[in-house]
Amino acid sequence: MCVPGCQETILERLSRRRFLTGALAATAAAAVAGPAAAAESRKAPPANLGGKIREIVEMTHVMGPDFPTFSGAVNLEIEVLFTFAQDGFNFKRWLLIEHTGTHMDAPLHFTAEGLSADMIPIDQLVVPLAVVDIRHKAAANPDAQVTPDDLRAWEKKHGRIPDGACVAMYSGWEEKLYTPGFRNADAGGVMHFPGFHLEAVQFLARERHVNGIAVDTLSLDFGPSPDFATHYFWLGEGRWGMENVANLGKVPPVGSTFIAGGPRIAGATGGPSRCLALVHHPRRGHHG
Amino acid sequence: MCVPGCQETILERLSRRRFLTGALAATAAAAVAGPAAAAESRKAPPANLGGKIREIVEMTHVMGPDFPTFSGAVNLEIEVLFTFAQDGFNFKRWLLIEHTGTHMDAPLHFTAEGLSADMIPIDQLVVPLAVVDIRHKAAANPDAQVTPDDLRAWEKKHGRIPDGACVAMYSGWEEKLYTPGFRNADAGGVMHFPGFHLEAVQFLARERHVNGIAVDTLSLDFGPSPDFATHYFWLGEGRWGMENVANLGKVPPVGSTFIAGGPRIAGATGGPSRCLALVHHPRRGHHG
Numbered sequence: 001m002c003v004p005g006c007q008e009t010i011l012e013r014l015s016r017r018r019f020l021t022g023a024l025a026a027t028a029a030a031a032v033a034g035p036a037a038a039a040e041s042r043k044a045p046p047a048n049l050g051g052k053i054r055e056i057v058e059m060t061h062v063m064g065p066d067f068p069t070f071s072g073a074v075n076l077e078i079e080v081l082f083t084f085a086q087d088g089f090n091f092k093r094w095l096l097i098e099h100t101g102t103h104m105d106a107p108l109h110f111t112a113e114g115l116s117a118d119m120i121p122i123d124q125l126v127v128p129l130a131v132v133d134i135r136h137k138a139a140a141n142p143d144a145q146v147t148p149d150d151l152r153a154w155e156k157k158h159g160r161i162p163d164g165a166c167v168a169m170y171s172g173w174e175e176k177l178y179t180p181g182f183r184n185a186d187a188g189g190v191m192h193f194p195g196f197h198l199e200a201v202q203f204l205a206r207e208r209h210v211n212g213i214a215v216d217t218l219s220l221d222f223g224p225s226p227d228f229a230t231h232y233f234w235l236g237e238g239r240w241g242m243e244n245v246a247n248l249g250k251v252p253p254v255g256s257t258f259i260a261g262g263p264r265i266a267g268a269t270g271g272p273s274r275c276l277a278l279v280h281h282p283r284r285g286h287h288g
Numbered sequence: 289m290c291v292p293g294c295q296e297t298i299l300e301r302l303s304r305r306r307f308l309t310g311a312l313a314a315t316a317a318a319a320v321a322g323p324a325a326a327a328e329s330r331k332a333p334p335a336n337l338g339g340k341i342r343e344i345v346e347m348t349h350v351m352g353p354d355f356p357t358f359s360g361a362v363n364l365e366i367e368v369l370f371t372f373a374q375d376g377f378n379f380k381r382w383l384l385i386e387h388t389g390t391h392m393d394a395p396l397h398f399t400a401e402g403l404s405a406d407m408i409p410i411d412q413l414v415v416p417l418a419v420v421d422i423r424h425k426a427a428a429n430p431d432a433q434v435t436p437d438d439l440r441a442w443e444k445k446h447g448r449i450p451d452g453a454c455v456a457m458y459s460g461w462e463e464k465l466y467t468p469g470f471r472n473a474d475a476g477g478v479m480h481f482p483g484f485h486l487e488a489v490q491f492l493a494r495e496r497h498v499n500g501i502a503v504d505t506l507s508l509d510f511g512p513s514p515d516f517a518t519h520y521f522w523l524g525e526g527r528w529g530m531e532n533v534a535n536l537g538k539v540p541p542v543g544s545t546f547i548a549g550g551p552r553i554a555g556a557t558g559g560p561s562r563c564l565a566l567v568h569h570p571r572r573g574h575h576g
Contacts, residue, residue: 049341049566053545058410064554078555081385084400089516090557091397093385097369102552109379112372122346122564228377257341261549261562264390266352267366269378274549274562276410278337 049128049257052281057256059275061177061246063101068182070218075100098271104262105220105241109269110231117268120240124211128162129258129277130154131248135172138194142184144171145197145222151204158254161208166258168214169196170248184223195222198229205237212260214242214275242275251277337416337545340569345544347563349465349534351389356470358506363388386559392550393508393529397557398519405556408528412499416450417546417565418442419536423460426482430472432459433485433510439492446542449496454546456502457484458536472511483510486517493525500548502530502563530563539565 061067069075075097082091099105107114132154137144146169151161161167171194176182184192196213201220204210213220213234220241221230234241242260261274349355357363363385370379387393395402420442426432434457439449449455459482464470472480484501489508492498501508501522508529509518522529530548549562 051340053337056411056414060552062406062552062554076553078553084398089398089519091386092555092557093383094553094559095381095383097381098379110372110377118350123344126344126564126566231377259547259549259564261547261564263560264348264350264562265364265366265382265560266350267380269380271382272551272553274552276414276547276549278414 049126049280053278054281055279057247057250057277057279059246059248059251059258059277060102060273061244063272066178067101067244068177068218069097069100070183072183072185096272098263098269099243101272102242102244102246102275104260104270104273105231105235105243106262106268106270107235107238107240108267110228110235114235114238116266117240117262117270118264118266120262124164124240125260125262127211127258127260128165128254129251129256130158130161130165130167131170131251131253132167133170133253134194135170138171138173142192142194143222143224144194146195146200147197148199148203151200154253161204161210162254163209165208165210166212166214166242166260167204167210168245168248168258169194169216171216172249173217174246174248183218191218191223193217193219193223195225196220196230196234197222198233201230201234205234205239210239212240212242212258214245214248214258214260216245216248218243242273245275251279255280255282337414337568341566342569343567345535345538345565345567347534347536347539347546347565348390348561349532351560354466355389355532356465356506357385357388358471360471360473384560386551386557387531389560390530390532390534390563392548392558392561393519393523393531394550394556394558395523395526395528396555398516398523402523402526404554405528405550405558406552406554408550412452412528413548413550415499415546415548416453416542417539417544418446418449418453418455419458419539419541420455421458421541422482423458426459426461430480430482431510431512432482434483434488435485436487436491439488442541449492449498450542451497453496453498454500454502454530454548455492455498456533456536456546457482457504459504460537461505462534462536471506479506479511481505481507481511483513484508484518484522485510486521489518489522493522493527498527500528500530500546502533502536502546502548504533504536506531530561533563539567543568543570 065074065076077095079093081093082089084090104117106117108116132146132150134144134146134150173193194217221228256277256279259276263271353362353364365383367381369381370377372378392405394405396404420434420438422432422434422438461481482505483503509516544565544567547564551559
């Protein structure tokens with residue numbers, strides 16, 4: 001049911017976005033030269049994962065075939081192969097597009113030779129979580145983006161972004177899940193939802209030591225992005241992203257460990273992930 | 289490539305095992321009456337997750353289409369939908385049988401109405417890990433099983449099995465991965481590898497408070513099991529299992545937190561999972 005029309009829909013959307021035309025494609029190609037080498041040399045410092053755990057927070061949405069997708073097509077089909085009533089056990093098979101549900105974008109997704117999901121070392125997936133709340137501006141403007149100013153304002157309140165962190169955009173978009181407002185496509189088919197501005201991820205890559213970024217929307221880039229500039233830059237840097245993350249409102253701005261449980265399927269460009277946060281007891285001298 | 293022959297192969301194997309015949313089926317049906325209710329009433333005590341983390345251990349195998357399977361069939365196909373060279377991004381689709389690779393068995397796998405993987409609360413998946421090393425007896429006998437005596441011997445050395453734990457069988461079978469010895473099928477097609485004895489999981493369910501069990505083999509039951517007695521009992525109790533777990537030799541017998549990152553696909557009877565351990569700094573008074 002997904003297959004016919006699915007590729008066509010995506011290609012059409014991408015074509016409409018001038019995804020592969022002229023100067024843009026050249027820029028993208030340049031940006032991703034040698035991403036594997038870049039990832040190797042990056043040497044993210046080991047994360048300081050804090051002390052005793054006081055709470056575990058689920059950050060993965062349950063996903064069925066009706067989970068909203070970037071393309072608008074159905075990305076998951078579930079086939080029942082055996083049933084308890086007839087066979088004595090239940091057993092299913094999935095036809096699953098990698099970029100569905102709460103899922104990872106691995107560097108390979110937007111690079112020629114970047115790391116696939118299975119190649120990302122585990123200590124880059126268990127990291128301090130920094131939650132940047134942009135709900136106020138996202139409510140006023142669905143095309144809002146996390147900017148370097150938002151990150152600097154966060155640091156004034158919560159201290160420097162922890163080394164090795166995952167920085168999450170908390171736009172509040174999760175409330176719109178399973179409503180048309182989640183994809184929020186206009187009459188021309190262009191979506192409108194928040195994301196990370198290119199300059200914000202450039203700041204995180206160059207001025208801070210960050211392993212991953214996460215969003216509570218369908219894309220690391222904001223909905224109307226014409227060029228996936230944030231994807232190309234961030235994944236080109238050999239770092240990972242996580243999309244459709246759940247329950248960002250249930251974790252503190254700082255003081256928890258994010259576990260980005262991406263798939264270990266060989267060559268995966270990303271895929272459905274089990275994400276959760278371990279919320280630590282506050283340490284003395286840390287105030288939010 | 290998987291599809292033709294796959295179901296037939298499994299059905300044939302199960303039939304050879306007298307999977308659904310007579311008294312056995314009746315026993316199984318009785319054992320699993322009301323598993324959802326059982327899970328609800330179980331009330332595993334909250335896990336004590338220890339202090340600061342000193343190491344993160346990967347416990348998930350990378351899986352490609354050649355990963356060994358219980359049935360012997362290919363359980364994973366990967367289809368390339370878009371490539372960076374042609375399309376500017378990489379994008380794939382998986383045809384994936386749930387019970388493949390490092391994967392969860394949810395109660396629903398061997399019950400009529402038990403919890404599916406997505407329904408298991410996250411605090412039952414982040415739990416203390418107890419690693420029971422039976423390598424010595426597994427080397428002498430591939431049909432070795434973890435018995436109540438093994439568990440009692442473990443407790444004499446390491447203290448009582450922690451409340452809420454995952455108890456893992458470390459048989460050393462991982463060393464045989466990608467060799468015929470991993471499935472270790474004899475001329476009659478019967479496999480020979482270690483697993484949990486029924487009496488051991490009865491002990492864990494009735495005498496201890498344990499959320500899950502894990503194995504470094506293809507099945508919770510030992511290879512020649514004629515009846516999946518351990519599966520039926522353990523999953524019937526509303527608890528989970530994890531199969532093909534990696535690197536059990538890299539974690540201490542006690543003192544780490546296991547994260548059983550199962551899939552959140554609606555209605556999943558289990559599925560590929562991201563598993564890892566957080567190894568804590570030793571606490572005073574604990575000696576292995």
